[in-house]
């Protein structure tokens with residue numbers, strides 16, 4: 001099982017953007033933690049149960065950013 005996924009995220013302007021993404025992604029069942037690095041434009045998501053990349057992308061899109069699954 002995949003325990004970590006990484007996304008390239010664009011559209012973030014400040015640390016609040018990263019915190020917003022992490023708060024929303026961490027609401028998903030199966031997500032242990034979400035860590036966004038605004039400068040690197042990356043979000044790393046650690047899982048405790050299977051979650052599809054598309055599920056995470058949908059949440060990030062919903063709050064106004066663009067995400068691509070990279071690993």
Ligand SMILES: [Cu+2]
Pocket residue numbers: 012013014015016017018
């Ligand atoms: Cu911001």
